[in-house]
Amino acid sequence: ETGVxxxxxxxxxxxxxxxxxxxxxxxxxxxxxxxxxxxxxPLELMFxxxxxxxxxxxxxxxxxxxxxxxxxxxxxxxxxxxPEDSALYLCASSxxxxxxxxxxxxxRLTVV
Amino acid sequence: xxxxxxxxxxxxxxxxxxxxxxxxxxxxxxxxLQWFRQxxxxxxxxxxxxxxxxxxxxxxxxNASLDKSSGRSTLYIAxxxxxxxxxxxxxxxxxxxxxxxxxxxxxxxxxx
Numbered sequence: 001e002t003g004v005x006x007x008x009x010x011x012x013x014x015x016x017x018x019x020x021x022x023x024x025x026x027x028x029x030x031x032x033x034x035x036x037x038x039x040x041x042p043l044e045l046m047f048x049x050x051x052x053x054x055x056x057x058x059x060x061x062x063x064x065x066x067x068x069x070x071x072x073x074x075x076x077x078x079x080x081x082x083p084e085d086s087a088l089y090l091c092a093s094s095x096x097x098x099x100x101x102x103x104x105x106x107x108r109l110t111v112v
Numbered sequence: 113x114x115x116x117x118x119x120x121x122x123x124x125x126x127x128x129x130x131x132x133x134x135x136x137x138x139x140x141x142x143x144x145l146q147w148f149r150q151x152x153x154x155x156x157x158x159x160x161x162x163x164x165x166x167x168x169x170x171x172x173x174x175n176a177s178l179d180k181s182s183g184r185s186t187l188y189i190a191x192x193x194x195x196x197x198x199x200x201x202x203x204x205x206x207x208x209x210x211x212x213x214x215x216x217x218x219x220x221x222x223x224x
Binding site: 033090 | 116143144146148149153155156158161194201203205210211212213214215216
């Protein structure tokens with residue numbers, strides 16, 4: 001148990017669906033991240049929030065929409081995804097930006 | 113842009129053997145380096161964090177070293193066990209602190 005909890009653990013969605021991924025951390029950290037992990041590729045940073053403000057957005061398609069309502073919660077809203085968006089989506093948190101990171105268990109997303 | 117390489121991509125050893133995993137990075141201007149473990153389909157578990165001013169860190173049977181000038185880190189695992197089987201990832205943070213750069217990992221199998 002890392003103190004970072006992601007739900008759901010698995011998600012299958014059609015290309016026209018709208019769904020959300022949730023991340024919650026109980027570590028008192030100020031920075032939270034979304035990463036995408038595809039097979040045989042390094043982790044790709046998607047979004048960074050520091051003190052609830054987005055500080056990094058790595059050219060992610062607009063069909064991915066993050067939300068950080070407070071320093072403990074992070075959401076990733078999904079709509080009109082493509083099959084190539086199927087991947088493991090990982091949430092992480094750290095005390096400050098890019099200090100030691102703690103990851104959740106991930107959400108395995110399959111787009112059909 | 114920082115590039116992180118981990119060689120070999122896969123490693124298989126008999127139980128009880130000591131082993132070394134390698135991580136190399138192209139830009140020595142790093143803030144810290146972190147080693148993670150990932151079990152199949154799961155999130156990342158932080159193993160060790162080395163600050164740029166440090167040379168090594170130890171936790172139990174694990175020892176990580178850092179040579180910034182040569183752009184290398186090693187993770188030494190003593191007396192390997194089947195439970196050590198997993199993918200091991202390293203990540204570096206740049207001095208500007210705006211990104212974790214991940215390698216693609218080394219998949220370790222410890223044979224009983």
